[in-house]
Amino acid sequence: MPNKYELNAEDNAGRLDKFLADQISELSRTRVKELVKDKHILVNGKAEKVSYKVQKGDLISVEIPAVKPLDVIPENIPLDIVYEDDDVIVVNKPQGMVVHPAAGHPDHTLVNALLYHTKDLADSPEGFRPGIVHRIDKDTSGLLMIAKNSTARESLEDQLAHKTNKRLYLAIVHGNFGEKAGTIDAPIGRNHFDRKKMGVVENGKNAVTHFKVLEQFKGYSLIQCRLETGRTHQIRVHLSYIGHPVAGDPLYGPRKTLKGNGQFLHAQVLGFKHPRTGEWLEFKVDPPKIFEERLSELRRSK
Known part of the structure; x- marks a missing residue:
């Protein structure tokens, strides 16, 4: 439509x-x-x-006009599946993988891999992102919940809408903090000067990110972020807005930064009520190797 x-x-x-x-x-x-x-x-x-x-x-x-659905082809790409049953899959997405096909990324995505793994994925209105109820950026690693049927999709989307699920991220950011924790409440919308970027704008959508400082190093800090809303690039935009851009972020951070494969941002913890049983499920995965290596180097430099 x-x-x-x-x-x-x-x-x-x-x-x-x-x-x-x-x-x-x-x-x-x-x-x-x-x-x-x-x-x-x-x-x-x-x-x-x-x-x-x-x-x-x-x-x-x-x-x-409605976009013509892309032909999404199953591809034999290894998946790091943390949990799976008849209703949901929890997957640990690697850094560098796009979640679903789009212009410029027609294949080699998480959806292509999921379609090879199982035929049981909830339909999507667009057709090109079956099972997907939320996304993380290409160069953000970590946990995603996947719906295998319409009942699961409705339940997981409802939990996202009502903010009853749990999403915690780890980030290495530029600079040091005077406070131990804080909340960033600033609306996010399309950047008026660069359409590839989002930004804090007056007429943007409500966006709230809570953060807690875990460790501080010379010029960098390790923080935990909790999403209250889920806007495009939310954590990256919000942290840049307060002067602590995510290290390695090519869009919102400085050129002089930690060497890596993109932003040092990891979806570490994911929790939600099972769509059929109502049981609370919670999962936690370690950051990728390059994240841990840079963190070790920062600790040694202290």
Whole structure:
């Protein structure tokens, strides 16, 4: 099904493409240009150019056509399965693996591996991410819960929505803290200047991250983060926002950082109620080898 939006401009808002990219998170200015060309965007019932200056009172209709599902092919890729039964799988995703196919990553993903492992994965509305109820970034390692049927999907998604599950992350970050713990409550949305990045923005979605300082070293700290919400790049954006970007983060951190394979961020603990039995399940996995090696080096440098 296509996504449809109707927006009333409350003020004179400048170019049409910039206005829509700021208002609708799934749109970039390039995508707006494509939709305008195909007449999927109308202003007061008429097709306009992307350079059209939005006026107060304009009614803008947007229809984003449904994306044609990708053909997802099972691939024999080894999986580190921590737990599995008839309803759920808990997998320890390695750093460097994309969770599901998307533009630029059509294969070699966790979903490709899961489809080879089992035919029992919950359907997804998009078709290209069966079983997936939440994600972690390509270069973030750690635990994910996978739904094997619709009952499990509904239960796990409900727990995410109502914040009753448990997700704890380990991160090596730049700088030292004066406090032992804290909370970052700052809305996250698409970065206005770089569409590949997210950022703390005034009209973003509510986002809350709690953190606890575990160890401090020369120029770096080891912290634990607890997610209250699950926005794209949330931990990475929030920690950069408070001046403690995740070490190795190519998007939100400095160039001079710890050598590795991307950000030093690991989904260490995952807890949830079993979707069928109601039993509380909780799992914990160690960070990858390179994370442990850099941590050992930092401890020695103290």
